[in-house]
Amino acid sequence: xxxxxxxxxxxxxxxxxxxxxxxxxxxxxxxxxxxxxxxxxxxxxxxxxxxxxxxxxxxxxxxxxxxxxxxxxxxxxxxxxxxxxxxxxxxxxxxxxxxxxxxxxxxxxxxxxxxxxxxxxxxxxxxxxxxxxxxxxxxxxxxxxxxxxxxxxxxxxxxxxxxxxxxxxxxxxxxxxxxxxxxxxxxxxxxxxxxxxxxxxxxxxxxxxxxxxxxxxxxxxxxxxxxxxxxxxxxxxxxxxxxxxxxxxxxxxxxxxxxxxxxxxxx
Amino acid sequence: xxxxxxxxxxxxxxxxxxxxxxxxxxxxxxxxxxxxxxxxxxxxxxxxxxxxxxxxxxxxxxxxxxxxxxxxxxxxxxxxxxxxxxxxxxxxxxxxxxxxxxxxxxxxxxxxxxxxxxxxxxxxxxxxxxxxxxxxxxxxxxxxxxxxxxxxxxxxxxxxxxxxxxxxxxxxxxxxxxxxxxxxxxxxxxxxxxxxxxxxxxxxxxxxxxxxxxxxxxxxxxxxxxxxxxxxxxxxxxxxxxxxxxxxxxxx
Amino acid sequence: xxxxxxxxxxxxxxxxxxxxxxxxxxxxxxxxxxxxxxxxxxxxxxxxxxxxxxxxxxxxxxxxxxxxxxxxxxxxxxxxxxxxxxxxxxxxxxxxxxxxxxxxxxxxxxxxxxxxxxxxxxxxxxxxxxxxxxxxxxxxxxxxxxxxxxxxxxxxxxxxxxxxxxxxxxxxxxxxxxxxxxxxxxxxxxxxxxxxxxxxxxxxxxxxxxxxxxxxxxxxxxxxxxxxxxxxxxxxxxxxxxxxxxxxxxxxxxxxxxxxxxxxxxxxxxxxxxxxxxxxxxxxxxxxxxxxxxxxxxxxxxxxxxxxxxxxxxxxxxxxxxxxxxxxxxxxxxxxxxxxxxxxxxxxxxxxxxxxxxx
Numbered sequence: 104x105x106x107x108x109x110x111x112x113x114x115x116x117x118x119x120x121x122x123x124x125x126x127x128x129x130x131x132x133x134x135x136x137x138x139x140x141x142x143x144x145x146x147x148x149x150x151x152x153x154x155x156x157x158x159x160x161x162x163x164x165x166x167x168x169x170x171x172x173x174x175x176x177x178x179x180x181x182x183x184x185x186x187x188x189x190x191x192x193x194x195x196x197x198x199x200x201x202x203x204x205x206x207x208x209x210x211x212x213x214x215x216x217x218x219x220x221x222x223x224x225x226x227x228x229x230x231x232x233x234x235x236x237x238x239x240x241x242x243x244x245x246x247x248x249x250x251x252x253x254x255x256x257x258x259x260x261x262x263x264x265x266x267x268x269x270x271x272x273x274x275x276x277x278x279x280x281x282x283x284x285x286x287x288x289x290x291x292x293x294x295x296x297x298x299x300x301x302x303x304x305x306x307x308x309x310x311x312x313x314x315x316x317x318x319x320x321x322x323x324x325x326x327x328x329x330x331x332x333x334x335x336x337x338x339x340x341x342x343x344x345x346x347x348x349x350x351x352x353x354x355x356x357x358x359x360x361x362x363x364x365x366x367x368x369x370x
Numbered sequence: 371x372x373x374x375x376x377x378x379x380x381x382x383x384x385x386x387x388x389x390x391x392x393x394x395x396x397x398x399x400x401x402x403x404x405x406x407x408x409x410x411x412x413x414x415x416x417x418x419x420x421x422x423x424x425x426x427x428x429x430x431x432x433x434x435x436x437x438x439x440x441x442x443x444x445x446x447x448x449x450x451x452x453x454x455x456x457x458x459x460x461x462x463x464x465x466x467x468x469x470x471x472x473x474x475x476x477x478x479x480x481x482x483x484x485x486x487x488x489x490x491x492x493x494x495x496x497x498x499x500x501x502x503x504x505x506x507x508x509x510x511x512x513x514x515x516x517x518x519x520x521x522x523x524x525x526x527x528x529x530x531x532x533x534x535x536x537x538x539x540x541x542x543x544x545x546x547x548x549x550x551x552x553x554x555x556x557x558x559x560x561x562x563x564x565x566x567x568x569x570x571x572x573x574x575x576x577x578x579x580x581x582x583x584x585x586x587x588x589x590x591x592x593x594x595x596x597x598x599x600x601x602x603x604x605x606x607x608x609x610x611x612x613x614x615x616x617x618x619x620x621x622x
Numbered sequence: 623x624x625x626x627x628x629x630x631x632x633x634x635x636x637x638x639x640x641x642x643x644x645x646x647x648x649x650x651x652x653x654x655x656x657x658x659x660x661x662x663x664x665x666x667x668x669x670x671x672x673x674x675x676x677x678x679x680x681x682x683x684x685x686x687x688x689x690x691x692x693x694x695x696x697x698x699x700x701x702x703x704x705x706x707x708x709x710x711x712x713x714x715x716x717x718x719x720x721x722x723x724x725x726x727x728x729x730x731x732x733x734x735x736x737x738x739x740x741x742x743x744x745x746x747x748x749x750x751x752x753x754x755x756x757x758x759x760x761x762x763x764x765x766x767x768x769x770x771x772x773x774x775x776x777x778x779x780x781x782x783x784x785x786x787x788x789x790x791x792x793x794x795x796x797x798x799x800x801x802x803x804x805x806x807x808x809x810x811x812x813x814x815x816x817x818x819x820x821x822x823x824x825x826x827x828x829x830x831x832x833x834x835x836x837x838x839x840x841x842x843x844x845x846x847x848x849x850x851x852x853x854x855x856x857x858x859x860x861x862x863x864x865x866x867x868x869x870x871x872x873x874x875x876x877x878x879x880x881x882x883x884x885x886x887x888x889x890x891x892x893x894x895x896x897x898x899x900x901x902x903x904x905x906x907x908x909x910x911x912x913x914x915x916x917x918x919x920x921x922x923x924x925x926x927x928x929x930x931x932x933x934x935x936x937x938x939x940x941x942x943x944x945x946x947x948x949x950x951x952x953x954x955x956x957x958x959x960x961x962x963x964x965x966x967x968x969x970x971x972x973x974x975x976x977x978x979x980x981x
Contacts, residue, residue, distance in 0.1 A: 116957075116961075155572050159572060184577060190573075191572050192569075199573065200519070200704075207494075207588055210588060211577055212577035212578060213586070214587075215578040217585060220588075256573070399757060403756075443765075453907070480767075488759075515704035516707035516754055518704070519705055521760060523708045527716075560709065560946060563705045565954075567702050568954070570701045571701045580697060
């Protein structure tokens with residue numbers, strides 16, 4: 104389990120903090136959604152949870168970040184990478200460019216870990232299958248569409264078999280079909296025991312896969328709870344978070360005097 | 371599900387030369403280069419050319435393309451060498467011609483060794499070989515990524531070219547305006563490449579790129595004791611050559 | 623805590639470099655001074671690593687670690703280096719084939735890395751650029767002549783990184799009157815002198831006074847034009863910096879460019895003369911031919927040509943790097959090891975400088 108206690112963070116070269124006193128628990132087997140308006144701090148929180156801030160981007164972190172109760176403050180990034188992996192925005196930028204094929208790109212993480220070849224091949228095959236891109240295994244990653252590259256990046260992270268997975272807007276370049284693949288992969292990872300933090304603007308899809316949802320605003324977590332509850336909350340709407348279509352339908356049914364539970368809605 | 375295959379097997383190598391460990395080919399290419407720089411007279415350079423360039427090229431069945439490319443690359447320099455040393459030199463003509471011949475031969479040998487190397491080597495295989503022999507994955511990353519980046523950058527440059535042509539580059543637009551237009555298009559190319567650095571840095575770190583210790587090599591080379599002996603002989607030979615040249619014992 | 627003065631290890635490194643260089647030159651030049659010039663490149667190849675090794679040794683004795691070196695090679699630097707190497711090779715290739723004025727523009731990436739990450743990172747970038755240019759660059763870009771000049775690129779990287787560390791690339795807008803007058807005046811005078819000498823010699827060497835770029839591949843031709851405009855634009859740009867923005871950095875850029883260029887010329891000329899008979903396949907060749915016709919011997923002609931071209935080339939390079947840095951956000955620069963040396967000095971440290979809050 105990954106914990107954040109009273110975590111505040113300021114970027115290098117910035118005057119003000121972008122995160123204030125964050126408390127967060129990422130429980131194994133659960134998907135935690137993260138919503139909020141732009142500039143709320145979702146991406147920053149993803150970087151902090153993934154250990155990339157402050158280790159790789161610099162800046163100043165106060166508070167406690169721990170795994171299974173032990174502080175990871177003095178863990179180097181490569182050690183933390185075995186526990187938690189992060190996907191940031193910009194899929195093409197996250198490709199290493201040294202993988203001759205999609206399979207090699209996906210295998211990069213396990214190869215860095217020094218695993219035996221057989222283990223690497225098995226993990227790569229599994230990651231490609233879960234993300235549904237086996238057919239792309241021999242293709243050049245640079246020649247793929249944005250959505251396909253997104254899946255390659257995700258597969259590369261899954262091949263690390265991390266216990267915690269942090270994803271910053273992974274559905275950005277995907278259509279409905281691609282989004283379904285990613286969400287199924289995320290659910291599969293969670294069911295296999297990983298703790299997932301998923302920051303997303305597309306609340307429809309998020310509601311389908313998240314076990315809890317946290318609402319962020321101005322660097323604080325202002326609310327947290329079941330997806331249905333949080334995403335339909337007036338505070339969320341006031342902050343500009345889109346209401347999932349299913350929840351909107353239920354609300355309108357209730358307002359018109361119907362019992363919303365009579366209708367089966369996906370979210 | 372099928373297991374992914376990362377490397378070529380020996381049977382797919384196009385020739386004995388292609389099947390060698392890329393490190394061996396690199397040592398031969400570098401060694402030839404350094405020897406060409408150290409050796410002097412026409413005779414010695416010709417011997418080097420035959421032994422170190424023609425023979426391996428023949429072994430690799432690449433005689434035609436390598437020789438053609440090598441001569442093409444050497445031509446502009448060859449012409450300049452003749453111009454500078456023969457036509458414009460205030461010394462005697464035969465002296466200048468001799469010097470020009472040495473320079474031209476040296477250039478052709480270096481070009482030949484270079485062309486042979488990159489025609490018969492895939493960068494990914496070379497990187498795999500270097501990693502196998504213990505080179506840190508940081509250095510191999512830089513080399514591999516740099517080679518991959520060159521065509522990408524060139525392609526972006528071509529896009530700039532096309533955009534410029536669409537804007538009528540060949541027209542009589544004022545030099546300053548043309549210049550500003552080009553720079554305005556070229557700037558995002560460079561800055562875009564620099565901006566990608568951040569995302570790539572994070573993506574690498576989260577996949578344990580900086581982990582000390584050996585990385586598993588996905589494309590291991592086909593090394594042998596004979597090749598190892600050959601590489602060390604070349605190194606020893608070069609050292610001897612350097613000493614001979616510095617102390618003046620070199621007959622060439 | 624033990625005192626760990628940085629100057630001590632720098633001095634040790636420089637001392638080692640000087641000793642090895644001296645011994646090397648004496649050894650090589652013992653038979654005749656001509657050979658000393660020939661062997662200069664070789665001596666550098668031995669002397670520079672010796673200096674770096676002694677520097678590293680002293681740091682290890684002082685602190686038990688090699689932080690000042692490893693800091694320069696973090697992941698971010700390693701990701702920037704390939705971009706820089708590709709820049710060096712692509713721009714350098716285009717200029718070499720299309721440009722008739724003897725500038726090279728093949729160290730833009732090297733200087734960029736040196737300035738952002740440090741002298742050793744810059745040196746490594748330059749070294750790899752030249753080697754890869756010869757050995758691994760794909761077809762239209764490969765050049766067999768680049769590798770022997772790797773040691774020149776190392777010198778460029780070391781100098782650029784050092785100047786950046788000394789704050790020479792820090793923007794200084796709104797400099798006060800007297801300093802601006804002195805610094806700016808010197809800079810303008812130097813530029814005028816360089817331009818006059820360069821133009822005279824280049825026009826004398828060019829075929830029929832035609833300096834327009836041309837090459838077989840159109841992309842190269844256009845890049846050649848870009849390069850030529852960059853050269854002309856640099857002079858203009860430096861003047862704009864001085865006069866409109868009162869940015870004294872223009873004078874520092876000029877100084878850095880000239881010092882780097884002159885140093886590069888002295889290291890490169892013996893290599894070009896001794897190994898290639900002075901031939902480089904670029905517009906420089908005609909200049910050399912012209913100088914030889916005027917009576918100079920090969921060594922002098924090559925050195926003369928280099929002393930005119932290299933400073934111009936390096937001033938343009940530094941200026942372009944300055945522009946690129948100006949286009950980068952402060953928080954981006956701040957993440958690089960030498961970032962704090964590249965932002966304007968304010969009352970507060972970079973850490974607290976105003977920046978954009980990110981999502």
